[in-house]
Amino acid sequence: xxxxxxxxxxxxxxxxxxxxxxxxxxxxxxxxxxxxxxxxxxxxxxxxxxxxxxxxxxxxxxxxxxxxxxxxxxxxxxxxxxxxxxxxxxxxxxxxxxxxxxxxxxxxxxxxxxxxxxxxxxxxxxxxxxxxxxxxxxxxxxxxxxxxxxxxxxxxxxxxxxxxxxxxxxxxxxxxxxxxxxxxxxxxxxxxxxxxxxxxxxxxxxxxxxxxxxxxxxxxxxxxxxxxxxxxxxxxxxxxxxxxxxxxx
Numbered sequence: 001x002x003x004x005x006x007x008x009x010x011x012x013x014x015x016x017x018x019x020x021x022x023x024x025x026x027x028x029x030x031x032x033x034x035x036x037x038x039x040x041x042x043x044x045x046x047x048x049x050x051x052x053x054x055x056x057x058x059x060x061x062x063x064x065x066x067x068x069x070x071x072x073x074x075x076x077x078x079x080x081x082x083x084x085x086x087x088x089x090x091x092x093x094x095x096x097x098x099x100x101x102x103x104x105x106x107x108x109x110x111x112x113x114x115x116x117x118x119x120x121x122x123x124x125x126x127x128x129x130x131x132x133x134x135x136x137x138x139x140x141x142x143x144x145x146x147x148x149x150x151x152x153x154x155x156x157x158x159x160x161x162x163x164x165x166x167x168x169x170x171x172x173x174x175x176x177x178x179x180x181x182x183x184x185x186x187x188x189x190x191x192x193x194x195x196x197x198x199x200x201x202x203x204x205x206x207x208x209x210x211x212x213x214x215x216x217x218x219x220x221x222x223x224x225x226x227x228x229x230x231x232x233x234x235x236x237x238x239x240x241x242x243x244x245x246x247x248x249x
Contacts, residue, residue: 017230041216050222057200058226060116060188064123065180072128076135097129101151119191126187127180134176138169174238179228185223
């Protein structure tokens with residue numbers, strides 16, 4: 001456990017040191033690339049502004065995460081029990097996924113306005129497809145012998161689902177949730193780029209237009225910290241709830 005914590009911390013410290021040395025040795029202007037010291041100073045100096053803008057981004061991310069993953073679990077359950085529906089709509093889901101989220105964002109803003117709704121929907125869309133694919137695989141790849149045994153014991157579809165399929169799918173689900181946790185933050189920020197007066201995305205646009213690179217990097221750092229914390233929470237829940245691998249289920 002100590003090794004798993006020390007090595008990432010050492011890597012991060014090394015990257016920050018190289019960043020600082022590059023800025024100092026090559027005399028890079030701060031309006032192009034600020035030093036880590038300047039970013040840290042801005043992060044603490046403008047903490048109130050950054051925190052105030054982080055709140056809506058965090059809310060949009062969490063709501064989008066919940067909406068997208070709950071919907072994907074429901075659709076995956078439907079696909080597993082109704083193969084005809086899966087064959088009809090799964091390719092359509094792949095086609096929708098191939099559309100860049102930046103291209104969908106303006107359409108959603110036009111449809112749902114400029115408030116929180118389009119940002120939540122964008123975050124949900126980013127989360128939906130990885131979880132759908134993993135959940136379909138997890139629900140489908142049950143142990144054939146265990147499935148046959150439950151059928152011999154006259155288990156209903158509901159009993160097979162709750163006692164076998166869900167149990168088998170949890171490792172796949174949490175693998176997708178860890179991806180979705182960080183992706184939801186990206187989705188919310190992309191939604192804020194299209195049209196918003198608050199949030200980390202709006203703050204990034206504001207800092208870019210004003211050549212305030214310190215604030216720009218500080219806002220990105222705040223978003224990264226929240227994303228890592230969100231993903232770490234999912235990993236913590238996984239360690240608490242899942243004590244087996246897919247093959248052992």
